[in-house]
Amino acid sequence: MERSLINFYQSLPYALRSVTASTWGYYLRWLRYSRETEKLAADALQRDHWTPSQWQNWTGERLAYILHRAATRVPFYRDYWSGRRARGDRSSWERLENWPLLNKESVRKSPEAFVADDCNPRRMHVWSTSGSTGTPLRLYWSRRNIQRWYALFEARSRHWHGVSRHDRWAIVGGQRVAAIGKKESPAWVWNRGLNQLYVSAIHLSPTVAETAIKAMRHHGVKYILGYPSALQVLAHHARQSTISLPMAVVITNAEPLSEMQRSVISSVFRCPVRDTYGSAEVVAAAGECESGSMHLWPDTGFVEVFGDNQEPVPAGASGELVCTGLVNDDMPLIRYCTRDSSSLPAAAESCSCGRGLSLLGTVGGRVSDVLITRDGRRVAGVDGIISGSLPIREVQVIQEELGRIRIVYTAEKRLSPEYQRELTERVVEVFGETYVQFDWVPQIPRLPNGKFRSVACLIPPEQLPVNQENLHA
Numbered sequence: 001m002e003r004s005l006i007n008f009y010q011s012l013p014y015a016l017r018s019v020t021a022s023t024w025g026y027y028l029r030w031l032r033y034s035r036e037t038e039k040l041a042a043d044a045l046q047r048d049h050w051t052p053s054q055w056q057n058w059t060g061e062r063l064a065y066i067l068h069r070a071a072t073r074v075p076f077y078r079d080y081w082s083g084r085r086a087r088g089d090r091s092s093w094e095r096l097e098n099w100p101l102l103n104k105e106s107v108r109k110s111p112e113a114f115v116a117d118d119c120n121p122r123r124m125h126v127w128s129t130s131g132s133t134g135t136p137l138r139l140y141w142s143r144r145n146i147q148r149w150y151a152l153f154e155a156r157s158r159h160w161h162g163v164s165r166h167d168r169w170a171i172v173g174g175q176r177v178a179a180i181g182k183k184e185s186p187a188w189v190w191n192r193g194l195n196q197l198y199v200s201a202i203h204l205s206p207t208v209a210e211t212a213i214k215a216m217r218h219h220g221v222k223y224i225l226g227y228p229s230a231l232q233v234l235a236h237h238a239r240q241s242t243i244s245l246p247m248a249v250v251i252t253n254a255e256p257l258s259e260m261q262r263s264v265i266s267s268v269f270r271c272p273v274r275d276t277y278g279s280a281e282v283v284a285a286a287g288e289c290e291s292g293s294m295h296l297w298p299d300t301g302f303v304e305v306f307g308d309n310q311e312p313v314p315a316g317a318s319g320e321l322v323c324t325g326l327v328n329d330d331m332p333l334i335r336y337c338t339r340d341s342s343s344l345p346a347a348a349e350s351c352s353c354g355r356g357l358s359l360l361g362t363v364g365g366r367v368s369d370v371l372i373t374r375d376g377r378r379v380a381g382v383d384g385i386i387s388g389s390l391p392i393r394e395v396q397v398i399q400e401e402l403g404r405i406r407i408v409y410t411a412e413k414r415l416s417p418e419y420q421r422e423l424t425e426r427v428v429e430v431f432g433e434t435y436v437q438f439d440w441v442p443q444i445p446r447l448p449n450g451k452f453r454s455v456a457c458l459i460p461p462e463q464l465p466v467n468q469e470n471l472h473a
């Protein structure tokens with residue numbers, strides 16, 4: 001959303017904000033769901049019990065169709081293959097191993113070159129991803145494919161755990177739904193169109209969290225979805241409040257879930273916490289079942305694991321997840337490098353839940369800490385404050401002391417003073433008076449396990465305000 005629009009939205013009284021959010025929610029409901037949804041979801045649940053050979057046939061056929069469509073209808077790939085043909089290379093495009101790896105940068109530079117020529121990008125829906133690493137990408141989707149994806153999500157993120165999109169739920173996310181510092185404006189908004197209470201992770205002071213928790217109870221929220229770091233903050237406040245708020249399930253996304261986060265969230269909301277894995281580009285997805293195994297969703301993407309030498313590693317070994325999306329056939333991304341690390345099992349493992357979906361090893365992806373304001377508020381989802389329409393590729397937010405924040409970024413050129421001022425304002429709005437330093441670097445280093453640390457709190461424990469002892473856990 002444009003900054004001026006956000007400012008306008010934040011200036012509205014709560015009732016009007018709720019109407020605005022609900023109107024947007026009704027639009028999203030129309031976009032994501034239709035009469036087909038229940039049938040598509042039921043089909044997905046049936047496929048959960050397929051045998052490996054049934055899956056092999058299905059993914060083989062779908063992959064062949066996607067590769068053929070990419071090679072013949074997608075400008076980027078058509079040029080690529082005609083270049084190879086011109087050099088006398090007769091390799092078949094029907095075999096995935098003959099395709100090159102694709103990185104985010106190529107898609108970011110010219111997203112329209114990945115759209116099939118029988119689609120009109122101007123009539124498609126644009127998903128702009130920016131949150132996770134600060135690398136904005138434009139992805140083009142038809143409504144039909146959006147609905148195919150949301151049906152898979154409905155089946156495996158909700159139905160697996162006994163809830164549905166018709167139940168009332170809460171999402172804890174990085175969107176700013178209220179102006180900070182205005183006491184009368186709550187940090188949450190009810191979205192009638194999606195049956196959803198949107199709770200802003202960046203507003204969660206103890207008092208605000210308490211009103212958010214009351215609102216969750218008032219609206220009869222049955223389950224919560226959100227980032228582990230944001231849910232950990234909410235759980236922390238909920239534990240100190242006198243209100244008890246049992247849930248059916250808490251579903252986490254976007255960040256790896258630590259065992260400590262799982263146990264805190266689970267004990268506060270008295271329910272299981274289920275982890276999911278997915279990429280914003282929808283080239284792969286996986287979800288945890290009731291037995292605690294992470295199952296791949298093979299109809300979302302075909303997954304390979306690559307080592308540092310850019311070659312596939314043997315099953316069981318870990319490396320980067322390289323995925324070919326099977327949902328969006330209008331913008332096919334083939335062998336897309338996700339920058340997340342994991343492994344595929346060496347031998348077929350069965351799960352006590354009875355599903356035949358293969359398992360995914362522990363995923364190392366983005367790691368995000370909680371940062372601290374001078375008045376002791378814990379702020380999760382800080383990269384949500386930073387991301388937006390800025391000419392940056394990757395961003396990392398580091399806090400080494402209270403009242404000081406360092407924004408490390410990669411970009412083609414140094415951020416202009418105007419952009420620096422705008423980012424500083426966004427930080428000050430949340431953290432109060434803060435010195436913001438900008439570091440333009442060629443590359444943001446990964447942690448030894450390949451994780452990308454998007455938000456890092458490096459304040460020594462002895463300098464933390466009281467009651468922050470669990471912060472680094």
Ligand SMILES: [Zn+2]
Binds near residue numbers: 289290291295352
């Ligand atoms: Zn299972």
